[in-house]
Amino acid sequence: MAGELAGKVVIFTGAAGGQGRVAAPLLAAAGARLVLTDIDERGAAVAGEIGSEALFVAHDVSDRAAWDRVVECAVETFGGVDVLVNNAGVAGRDDVQSLSAERLGHYLDVNLIGALNGMQAVLPAMRARGGGAIVNIASISALASTPGLAGYGISKWALRGLSRYAAAELAADKVRVNLVLPGALDVSMIKDAAASPGKSSFSERVPLRRVATSDEIARVVIFLASDAASYVTGAELTVDGGYSA
Structure with a gap:
C-alpha cells in the first residue's frame, strides 16, 4: 500500500469507531494527508497518533453546515x-412491524x-483539483434483507442508489464514486445476537x-481512492468472504 495515496488529501468520517481507528493509520501509511471526523471526539486521539499529517474535526455528518467547515x-x-x-x-436492530418513522429517519x-x-x-474542492474519488461504505444488508436489521438495511439500500446516481452524474467532473459493501466485521456495530456464540456462529x-x-x-x-x-x-465491491455469492 505504500505510496498509493501519496499527496492525496482524504476526508474520512467515523474516525473514532473501530473501522476508523484501523483504517486511518493505513491511509496515512499509503501517503494520505487526513482530515478525520466524528461526532465522538475520541477521534482526536486517532489523529494524534498519526501526527502532523492528520487533523481531527468534531463533526455531525447530518449537519450540512458542519460539512462546509470540514472542507474549509x-x-x-x-x-x-x-x-x-x-x-x-449508525446501526441497530429493528423489524418492519415495529420500525418507527422517527427511528428510520435517524438511520x-x-x-x-x-x-x-x-x-x-x-464537490467544489474536487473540481478545483481536477477531479477526485468518493468511497461510500454500505453493507451486504444492502444486497439482501437481513432479519432484524430493517432500518439499517433500508438506509444502506438507499445509499446504493445515491452512489449510482452520483457516479453517473459526477463523472463529467472526473469525480469517481464507488461503493464498498462489507460483510460481518471483527468490529461490527451490530452483533449477531440471534446466534450463540455470536460471530463464530455467523x-x-x-x-x-x-x-x-x-x-x-x-x-x-x-484501492478505490487511488x-x-x-x-x-x-x-x-462486496467484501464478505463469499457470503452473498
Missing part, C-alpha cells in the same frame, strides 16, 4: 480535497443524508469461514 479545514490545512470516504454510520439522516451532504460539500455460514478484519476493508477503500482505480466508477 481541509483546504486551509492541506490545500484541497482529493478523496472523501463516507464511513460514518437515513446519518447513513444516507450524511453521505449526500459530504458529496455536495466536497462465520460458519461464510464460505471463507471467518469474518473480515478491518484492515481488509481498509485496503479495498485505499489512481490504480482511475477507470473504476459506479462499482459495488
Whole structure:
C-alpha cells in the first residue's frame, strides 16, 4: 500500500469507531494527508497518533453546515480535497412491524443524508483539483434483507442508489464514486445476537469461514481512492468472504 495515496488529501468520517481507528493509520501509511471526523471526539486521539499529517474535526455528518467547515479545514490545512470516504454510520436492530418513522429517519439522516451532504460539500474542492474519488461504505444488508436489521438495511439500500446516481452524474467532473459493501466485521456495530456464540456462529455460514478484519476493508477503500482505480466508477465491491455469492 505504500505510496498509493501519496499527496492525496482524504476526508474520512467515523474516525473514532473501530473501522476508523484501523483504517486511518493505513491511509496515512499509503501517503494520505487526513482530515478525520466524528461526532465522538475520541477521534482526536486517532489523529494524534498519526501526527502532523492528520487533523481531527468534531463533526455531525447530518449537519450540512458542519460539512462546509470540514472542507474549509481541509483546504486551509492541506490545500484541497482529493478523496472523501463516507464511513460514518449508525446501526441497530429493528423489524418492519415495529420500525418507527422517527427511528428510520435517524438511520437515513446519518447513513444516507450524511453521505449526500459530504458529496455536495466536497464537490467544489474536487473540481478545483481536477477531479477526485468518493468511497461510500454500505453493507451486504444492502444486497439482501437481513432479519432484524430493517432500518439499517433500508438506509444502506438507499445509499446504493445515491452512489449510482452520483457516479453517473459526477463523472463529467472526473469525480469517481464507488461503493464498498462489507460483510460481518471483527468490529461490527451490530452483533449477531440471534446466534450463540455470536460471530463464530455467523462465520460458519461464510464460505471463507471467518469474518473480515478491518484492515481488509481498509485496503479495498485505499484501492478505490487511488489512481490504480482511475477507470473504476459506479462499482459495488462486496467484501464478505463469499457470503452473498
